[in-house]
């Protein structure tokens with residue numbers, strides 16, 4: 037899955053009726069919900085109705101299919117009164133994922149019913165194979181019978197969260213039950229929320245931090261999307277997509293994280309961003325003494341980055357004007373810096389994470 041321009045690529049989009057149509061939002065959290073409804077289609081219909089006052093960015097149906105209803109840079113109305121760990125009003129900065137699921141079940145005379153069937157005179161019970169028995173994480177929530185999520189839904193939500201984390205700097209994935217305990221109990225114990233967090237946050241947030249240097253490099257590269265990749269072996273980093281092209285720097289160490297920003301027409305090479313370090317002549321750089329994440333910028337049109345400041349040095353990379361970097365060490369005429377540069381690497385040795 038891939039997010040581009042605040043939309044999930046290739047997913048149907050059905051506009052919700054209620055969302056903030058004027059302000060732009062920068063999402064940094066994901067909130068997981070269940071719909072407490074009978075089907076994904078019914079929820080899509082409900083949110084798109086002219087009378088609807090609630091909404092979510094995504095609805096995940098029983099078969100794992102995903103419908104988007106609000107652009108990801110717009111505030112949807114899914115969280116309501118909410119707070120967690122000192123932050124409140126989660127609608128303002130979170131992406132809401134509604135999973136179609138009837139929610140908690142009521143046990144009557146040994147049979148289990150959805151909340152709407154329980155109200156009817158002639159009730160249809162839930163198949164025993166769909167009943168999940170489990171205590172809720174919030175002590176205040178005493179229900180113990182829940183409707184099972186399908187494997188397709190769990191897989192779809194996991195992949196969707198990973199795609200969202202690649203597109204935005206997501207800090208937390210929470211259940212509605214965690215930001216509104218007592219008032220809300222979704223997604224409930226039938227949903228593997230802790231496993232989802234461990235899976236998604238561990239792979240989506242490698243040691244690499246999306247700092248200013250990377251952001252600038254991504255912007256300069258005109259990449260329309262980027263994916264985090266992990267280098268499987270010690271890998272050559274080249275100027276162009278060819279095994280005979282000049283090396284860009286020393287090989288990239290195995291297990292390093294890089295950003296994939298494109299690929300060549302054969303699909304055999306990835307255009308990547310990689311962090312490198314080396315020595316540069318002092319006269320080409322301008323120090324930045326402000327409080328930013330980098331402390332220098334290349335002011336000349338281009339400059340060479342070397343592995344050493346000694347005469348026997350060899351070229352590590354050529355830097356372009358505007359490249360930002362961190363200064364690691366200073367000598368009289370040369371500075372050792374760390375910068376993010378663009379180059380090419382063989383795709384088969386890189387796994388997307």
Ligand SMILES: [Zn+2]
Nearest residue numbers: 069070212222
């Ligand atoms: Zn909810």
